Amino acid sequence: MTKSKHSYHFKKSHFAFPYTIISIIFVIVPLLILVYYAFTDKYTGGFTLNNFSMFGEGSLWITLGISFLMAFLTTLICFLLAYPLAIALCKINANRRFILVMIFVLPMWINSLLRIYSVKLLFNDFLLIDRGFFLSLIGMVYDFFPFMLLPIYTILSQMNNSYFEASTDLGANPYKTFMKVKLPLSIPGIVSGVLMVFMPAVSTFAINDILGSSQYWLFGNEIYFWFQKGLYNIGSAFAFIMLVLILISVAISSALNKIVDPRSKSLKSRGETL
Amino acid sequence: MKNTLSQTINNEKIMQKQSKRNKTNINKIISITFISLMALIVYLPTLLLIVYSFTPSKTIGSWSGFSFELYTQMFQDAEIMTALLNTLIVGFVASLLAGIIGVITAIGIYSMKKTGRRLIDGITQITMVNADIVTAAAFMMFFILIRFIPDGYATLILAHTVICTPYVIMSVLPKLSQLDPNVYEAGLDLGATPFKTLCKVMIPQLMPAILSGFALAFTISLDDFTISTFVSSSVDTIPQYLYNKLKFKGVMPVLRALSTLILVVAFIILITINLVQNRKSKQKTLF
The missing domain is CATH 1.20.5 (Single alpha-helices involved in coiled-coils or other helix-helix interfaces)
Structure with missing residues (x-):
């Protein structure tokens, strides 16, 4: 008995094994299945690129164009509002600041459909703005704003004030100090904010279904449509394109972060800021 | 001079x-x-929503007297109550499972070497960074291929557990580093099995972090719409219900009462976690 006990020595690190197995089965394998479906024929099951044939048509490129324009505008507006707000928040005394930051960040954890519904009530029903591209844009800005604010605020609040004082002492005016010192130092926060707004904005379909009009589609609507129709292979092909886009943007952001700060970790996500 | x-x-x-x-x-x-x-x-939108949940008027802007009519309507609506119950069941079971798996995993990761840590870190990053719609589609294909998991509660709970677990790990991991590493060894030296040491020594010490991880997982489960729609066609949660009503139906005043109720409950949970965390660790924590 004692011998068998010694032959298997339990280490604390073995506690991580169950999750490793679970996540391989339920995270990695499903993604591989998705990729497999994207490249196989619905009937024969053989390798094919036909699922991507939609990309030869002009209408899909219009969808992609509108989708990217929407995501770009959402990201830009979020940034233009979040950056000054983050600076303003940093000017408040530390003990009062916590509550204020919480006020702006809390909506991030409230159901997104609920927030979209409230936006619909205010802008569509109360202010009588018609459903369409513009209303969709407002909805997206409302929905994704906290995700831009949090990383920017986090990086600005951790900045050492002596950098700016040094810059001022060396004769730079406030504008120059901002452009040459503060803004470059906050790039990692901006990058993760942009990533956390842009990617969901490209892939969402619920916001546009509720606030947009049926005259145009976004990329997310396209993906949802094919899965709903039961044409899984074509749907998987679209989802695969989305996956590639995400991988590219994560790679770009980690490369940018490495340029700014070689020690920084690749990506800040919702959980890491906890 | x-x-x-x-x-x-x-x-x-x-x-x-x-x-x-x-x-x-x-x-x-x-x-x-x-x-x-x-x-x-x-x-502003939220305030408008809350204020107009106390009047039965059909449209926003015309006030037709203060009343709880929408709330009584909501509690009598069988469809809403089923969706609410489904949401709570799925959220509770999924975050409980995520909590258990997350805590055990965090303890494992904490005592791992660099390579193992990086592997699990990579996997959790994939779950958190990946777009909802891609995760959802991948789950859907997986469940279609593996037919023996019944559509509904099982698929919902499974998918929610998988997406919530990384957040529990993230909230427990930092607290682990504040613990005395010798306590675990002491438990073993005194003759307890690793599992017993885990239950009797580690978990009680980590309780505040576990509770906030659990609450976090719960809010994420409540928040999810995309993945739920893709993996479950027979059981509807509140977000799915809201989507279907908002997309296909016009005005439904009862939704204002429902939204207000969820908002208030969510805010109470969130503020509690934040205050508890803020009090426990002097360090300012934010979601």
């Missing part, structure tokens, strides 16, 4: 300080105004 010179220098210094103070004061006033304005804009 000397005296007056030093005095003028002193006076100048005081004046400089004062002008600097005035400047920071003006800056502060501008900051506070801007912050209040932004907070107002951010919360």
Whole structure:
């Protein structure tokens, strides 16, 4: 008995094994299945690129164009509002600041459909703005704003004030100090904010279904449509394109972060800021 | 002469300080105004929603008297109550499972070497960074291929557990580093099995972090719409219900009461976690 006990020595690190197995089965394998479906024929099951044939048509490129324009505008507006707000928040005394930051960040954890519904009530029903591209844009800005604010605020609040004082002492005016010192130092926060707004904005379909009009589609609507129709292979092909886009943007952001700060970790996500 | 010179220098210094103070004061006033304005804009839709949940009028803008009519309507609506119950069941079971798996995994990761850590870190990053719609589609294909998992509660709970677990790990991991590493070894030395040591020694110490991880997982489960729609066609949760009503139906005043109820409950949970975390660790934590 004692011998068998010694032959298997339990280490604390073995506690991580169950999750490793679970996540391989339920995270990695499903993604591989998705990729497999994207490249196989619905009937024969053989390798094919036909699922991507939609990309030869002009209408899909219009969808992609509108989708990217929407995501770009959402990201830009979020940034233009979040950056000054983050600076303003940093000017408040530390003990009062916590509550204020919480006020702006809390909506991030409230159901997104609920927030979209409230936006619909205010802008569509109360202010009588018609459903369409513009209303969709407002909805997206409302929905994704906290995700831009949090990383920017986090990086600005951790900045050492002596950098700016040094810059001022060396004769730079406030504008120059901002452009040459503060803004470059906050790039990692901006990058993760942009990533956390842009990617969901490209892939969402619920916001546009509720606030947009049926005259145009976004990329997310396209993906949802094919899965709903039961044409899984074509749907998987679209989802695969989305996956590639995400991988590219994560790679770009980690490369940018490495340029700014070689020690920084690749990506800040919702959980890491906890 | 000397005296007056030093005095003028002193006076100048005081004046400089004062002008600097005035400047920071003006800056502060501008900051506070801007912050209040932004907070107002951010919360205006929510406020409107809450206020108009207490009037049965069909459209926003026309007030037809204060009443709880929408709330009684909501509690009598079988479809809403089923969706609410489904959401709570799925959220509770999934976050319980995520909590258990997350805590055990966090303890494992904490005592791992670099390579193992990186592997699991990579996997959790994939789950958190991946777009909802891609995760959802991948789950859907997986469940279609593996037919023996019944559509509904099983698929919902499974998918929610998988997406929530990384957040529990993230909330427990930092607290682990504050624990005394010798306590676990002491448990083993005194003859307890690793599992017993885990239950009797580690988990009680980690309880605050576990509870906030659990609450976090719960809010994420409540928040999810995309993945639920893809993996479950027979069982609807609240977000799915909301989507279907908002997309296909016009005005439904009862939704205002439902939304207000969920908002209030969610805010209470969130504020509690934040205050508890803030009190436990002096360090300012934010979601």
